[in-house]
Amino acid sequence: MPDWSDLTNDVLEHITSFLALLDHYRFGAVCKNWRSVLKLRRYPPAPQLPWLVLEEEKETGKRKFYSLSAARHYYLEIPELHGRYVCGSSHGWIFAVNIKITGILINPFTRECYVLLPFPAYSKYVDVSSLVEKVPSDYTGGPRAYTFEEMQIGIVLKAILPHDPKETSGFTAMIIFGQMNTPAFWRPGDVCWTVIDSPESFVEDIIYFKGNFYILSPENMLYVVDFEPEPKLREVGQIKVEDMALE
Known part of the structure; x- marks a missing residue:
């Protein structure tokens, strides 16, 4: 019988390129040699179906x-x-926020982690007049006021990355936050988040596509983010959604 633990590293690395996430854990449990090969990889290289973070x-x-x-x-x-609220995931990295509106960027597979700076001032972008000290113990559903902690932990509506932070020397994290979904960005080395003034009173979504970040308004107006010389949104045009008949 062949000794599978003696397979060379190049053969083992080739095998891991076809494994799904769960099979990576099983692969590493076979023996020390196989587990050492996994440590050379930051994440499963094979295309993966997404996992839902609940x-x-x-x-x-x-x-x-x-x-x-x-x-x-x-x-x-x-x-x-x-105790953290998950507000986004990109390229296998999870954005999570706590009640002190500080965030982390963590790869759950490798446990590598970036501690992000506190997000822009909470009270400036969120109406706190309707907040309550705590939710009544007899609350059974329906409309209700929210506590400060509930509002604060959900201040970031969405967060995205253009690529894996470990693939290049720098990266830009983009978020939309607050009641009006205000756009902002942060790069490693920045002393604070930079809020981008928007011609729209409300931002619907933010995406990254072919080297650019794009902002979408509720009226389907599309803007591209220009970082130089000063961060601003440049209008691209309105996206027209054509009616499609079901066959």
Whole structure:
């Protein structure tokens, strides 16, 4: 019988290029040699179906994930995500915010982590007049006021990255935050988040495509983000959605 633990590293690395995320963990459990090969990789290189990041389990603090490929839930111990609200994911990295409106950028597979600067001033972009000190214990549903912590932890509506931070020496993180979905960005080395003045009173969405960040308004007006010389939004035009008949 052949000794599979003696396969050369180049053969083992080639095998890992075809593995799904769960199979990577199983691969590393075979023996020390196979596990050492996995440490050379930052993440599974094979195309992956997305995992859904769900709520935190109250009893254990573990984060609940759902694998589309396996069609089942998994509970993972990721201490960095305890008590944090997940507001986005790009290229395998998760954005998460706590009640002090500080964020982290973490790769749950490698546990590499960036601690982000506090987000722009909360009270300037969110109306706090309707907040309550706490939710009544007899609350059973329907419209209600929110607590300060609930509003603060959800201040970031969306966060995206243009690429994996480990693939290049620098990256730009973009967010939309506050009640009016205001756009802002941060780069490693910046002393604060830079808020971008928008001609729109409300931003619908933000995406990254072929080297540029784009902002979409509720009226389907598209803007591209210009970073130099001063950050601003440049109008591209209105996206026209044609009616399509169902066949």
